[in-house]
Amino acid sequence: MDNRQALKELLDTLAFERRPVVLSSGKTSNYYFDGRKVSLNPQGAYLIAQIICDMLENENIDAVGGLTMGADPIVGALGPEAYRRGLDLSLFIVRKEAKQHGTKQQVEGPPLKPGQRVVIVDDVLTTGGSIIQAVQAVREIGCEVVKAIVLVDRLEGGTQALEEMNVRVESVFTAADFGL
Structure with missing residues (x-):
């Protein structure tokens, strides 16, 4: 079984709850996805790192990160695999709002620099709110957002919202891949 198929089975078994829920966007859905x-x-972290590093290998990328909480474990999993492959990447996490103490930063990790090419990651894409927040934070620094990578695109308008901001979206899977 290849990595993609193994990840799909793991996501289907562990991450999907097929029941009515209210999403953070306020929309109701007949399923919940918790990546x-x-x-x-x-095993999931390993597979995610393999697949996303495959998606990054032929890109000219300087940094990868995303909005806390969905991106945190993905970013953490990428580090060792990127290092093993010789991918020279900085990793970062975007806070929902800048700290009010200490360094007062919103983007945590090795400092990003204007002109760096970054990829935003997240576990799920619905309306795009989390990714949009991360995109805005790194653009304020002067970084170029090359694309966003998500584990699952719910196909509920997030891709279109990001494309309107000139952010290309690549999803590992869509809700349709799981019969949803």
């Missing part, structure tokens, strides 16, 4: 149940699983 952290897989990205915080050792």
Whole structure:
């Protein structure tokens, strides 16, 4: 079984709850997806790192990160695999708002520099709110957002919202891949 198929089975088994829920966007849905149940699983973290590093290998990327919480375990999993492959990447996490103390930063990790090419990652894409927030934070620094990579695109308008901001979206899977 290849990495993509193994990840799909793990996501289907662990990350999807097929029941009515209200999403953070306020929309109601007949399923909930919690990618952290897989990205915080050792096998899942390994598979996610393999697949996303494959998606980054032929890109000229300087940094990868995303908005806390969905991106945190993905970013953490990427580090060792990127290092093993010789990918020279900085990793970062975007806070929902800048700290009010200490360094008062919103983007944490090795300092990003204007002109750097970055990729934003997240576990799920619905309306795009989390990714849009991360895109805005790194653009304020002067970085170029090359693309966003998500584990699952719910196909509910997020891709279109990001494309309107000139951010290309690549999803590992869509909700349709799971019969949703």
